[in-house]
Amino acid sequence: MTGLLLVALLQAVGPSGRPADYLGFEPGADSLLADWKQVSGYLNGLAQRSPYVRADTLGRTTEGRPFLLLTITSPANQARLAAIKRGQAQLADPRLLTEATLAELRTTQPAVILISNNIHSTEVASSQMGMTLAYRLATDPTLSRLLDSVVVLMIPSMNPDGLDTVVSWYRRHKGTRYEGGPLPWLYHKYVGHDNNRDWFMVTQAETRLVTRMLYTEWFPEIVYDVHQMGASGVRLFVPPFIDPVNPNLDPALVAAMNLVGTAMASALYDAGLTGVAHQERYDLWWHGGFRSTPTRHNMVGILSEAASTRLGSPITIAPDSVRQPARGVNYPAPWPGGTWRLGDIVRYELVASEALVRLAARDRVTLIDRFVGLGRRAIEAGLAGNPFAYLLPPPPEQRDPEAWTGLANVLIAGGVEVWRAAAPLTADGRTYPAGTLVVPMGQPFRAHAKDLLEPQRYTPVADRPPYDVAGWTLPFTMGVRADVVNTPFTANLVRADSIVPAPGRIEGSGEMFILRNRTNAESRAVVELLAAGQSVTLAGDSLIVRGPRARSILAERAARHGFGVTATRAAAVRGSTRQRLPRIALYQPWTASIDEGWTRWLFEQYGITHTTLHDSDLKKGGLRQRFDVIVLPDAETAALVRGVDSSRIPLQYAGGMGDVGAAAISEFVRGGGTLVCLDGSSNFAISRLNLPVVNVLAGEASGPQVSRFYAPGSIFGVILGGGGGPRSPVTLGLPESLQVYFDNSAAFTVSGPARALATYPAEPLRSGYARFQERLEGKAALVEAPVGSGRVILFGFRPQFRGQTHGTFKLLFNAVLLAAP
Ligand SMILES: [Zn+2]
Secondary structure (H helix, E strand, O other): OOOOHHHHHHHHHHOOOEEEEEEEOOOOOOOOOHHHHHHHHHHHHHHOOOOOOEEEEEEEEEOOOEEEEEEEEEEEHOOHHHHHHHHHHHHHHHHOOOHHHHHHHHHHEEEEEEEEEOOOOOOOEEEEEEEEHHHHHOOHHHHHHHHHHHHEEEOOOOHHHHHHHHHHHHHHHOOOOOOOOOOOOOOHHHHHHHHOEEEOOOOOOOHHHHHHHHHHHHOOOEEEEEEOOOOOOOOOOOOOEEEEEEEOOOOOHOOOOOOOOHHHHHHHHHHHOOOEEEEOOOOEEEOOOOOOOHHOOOOEEEEEEEEOOOOEEOOOOOOHHOOOOOOOOOOOOOOHHHHEEEEHHHHHHHHHHHHHHHHHHHHHHHHHHHHHHHHHHHHHHHOOOOOOOEEEOEEEEEEEHHHHOOOEEEEEEEEEEEEEEEOOOEOOOOOEOOEEEEEEEOOOOHHHHHHHHHOOEEEOOOOOOOOOOOOOHHHHHHHHOEEOOOOOOOOOEEEOOOOOOOOOOOEEEOEEEEEEOOOOHHHHHHHHHHHHOEEEEEEOOEEEEEEHOOOOOHHHHHHHHOEEEEEEOOOOOOEEEOOOOOOOOEEOOOOOOOOOOOHHHHHHHHOOOEEEOHHHHHHHHHHHHHHOOOEEEOHHHHHHHHHHHHOOHHHHHEEEOOOHHHHHOOOOOHOOOOEEEEEEEEHHHHOOOOOOOEEOOOOOOOOOOOOEEEEEOOOEEEOOOOOOOOOOOOOOOOOEEEEEEEEOOOOOEEEEOOOOEEEEEOOOEEEEEEEHHHHOOEEEEEEEEEEEEEEEEEOOOOOOOHHHHHHHHHHHHHHHHHOOO
């Protein structure tokens, strides 16, 4: 390094290298928040001057910022990171280990832990804390001497885009009543808070970067995800979690989570801190969060949840206003109340993080042995059968080839081995063709695969609702056939790295094309056809496509996405024809609607161009002149009509669409528009448009009270049709029965002229939990209601839930592309 460069670096990080010298303030100081440029600038500088710290850019965020991973360990370990990663891969998959290799790794291999900060952007303290943690690990001898035994991976922000969104809001509104939020928009471009609901589906850029690092590169033994919660309760939650425990979690893993949490608590008490609680509302049931997905990979996955401040600003809570349990074994030192600062959260999180580093150094060999033991037990359990494997036969057994490959690719992204049958095979007495995808359970990450492929049977404990959703079975949500095989079998299998559908093609000759509309990719093709001005006719159970560019568009799409097209000679066709893309609008309330974000994301994935509508656009009226279809995301009626009160958010974002906006929507429908209401917003349409529809669950679904219907995120079967009359375009191409995602959703009774397009059968629960599911029998899940010369389509479920429900995307696509005559 040249002298000039060294001088430049020293100036960049400051003479001592402390965060305060770089930032001009101590991380956690009142009212001062470092943004991503500052956080990443400091950490990159530290990496350049400290032999203990390495900074890597894993890739780009959704909005294009660099996504950083810090590797903090001794200089000797830094010099052999490739070998350490190889060692972790061997420990993660004990089939790769000889006894000699294991003996050597027990001597030489450091423990590997991951600390992930700031996944939720308003939970901002950990983004600041990480700078101090990295500095202390690199410079405090009591910590740095542990780093021969530990590799500390740290992600300084799991969502750098969101950190900047929140810091810029805070700086703009500091000193006003709006400084602590809420923000009127999402802090992740598409999914907001649901960036911590994406850890098995892996739909977003940040999730993909971290998932690849975790399950193909680093395989840490412990993952610690640092969160904040509401302001008024206990000061910090650390494990033990609460019941129920997911059946796929090994008991040694549960005990290890308890151990790590209590080690953190001990360190916090040793430091004289109070208000640390175990067994708060976070359970061990749910899959899909950043602390829960690693536990399906034999990693000790934990989180902490600190009480929040108003972003950078302190709060004061009177002692008798603190909502905390009485002193007890889970809460031996209640918090006395008073002022709570950003710096307090930073301090608690720092103590907890350093306790984790100490535990990992002390228990290094135990962590290695346990990691190997968990992997071995998973493999043995799988090889013993019950279940032995899941089999996903190829099309035509699968309705949508892309959903089939998509499910397999989700598993592969999560580190699961998927194999392809090179020859026909027989399993549990059934014959499967070559090309069948096989997910054997005899593999180290069995729990992840099994938990995603099997139905969930949630059992509430003490009448509590699950922390998040109750069920997530991917074959159901994605509409993919996956057969469980219980008895061991042998077959000729080839490992699959990534799977694409076999190319589809145009069969027959002629310039008129028939689409069966059974796959999501056909909706994508319809969008492209209409955008190019080709004609699409709804005729019976098919779509008839004509036009000079139809053949080339369909040939290309069919080849890429694996669906088939039939060509025929031109003939007269009866049915309604369209020749341009409907003008679609998606309402975006100023309530930071996550469902709006997922809908927008899905539309972008499928090329569905649309306009975003805000309250002011609605209030202007004249909507029918501008749009054919308006989509309302899932929302309560009050949130739509009244929005957020101006005491909580600046005036330009306050007040919702109001009665004026609601009247404009009504006028739009009566004038021939199509209104698509997702789940909760159905209640708005029912009341504002006087629909002959009743949501029989209105007001019932708020909690698992003994006498009431209750179903948190769960999967139900529905039967299509049954409403009489011709089949609706909304259900065109869908199977007679399918599974829908229900999350404290709606269920309808209808009278003419409204009609049910999908109805719940007896005992509809397929995965998750429902109390009094018989209440759903015969009720409508999907309704079409004519109003004036327009129509309303009511979804009583979540057709695009978290980007997971490929099996019902098409209902939404049909509703926006085909429902209008
Ligand atoms: Zn959080």
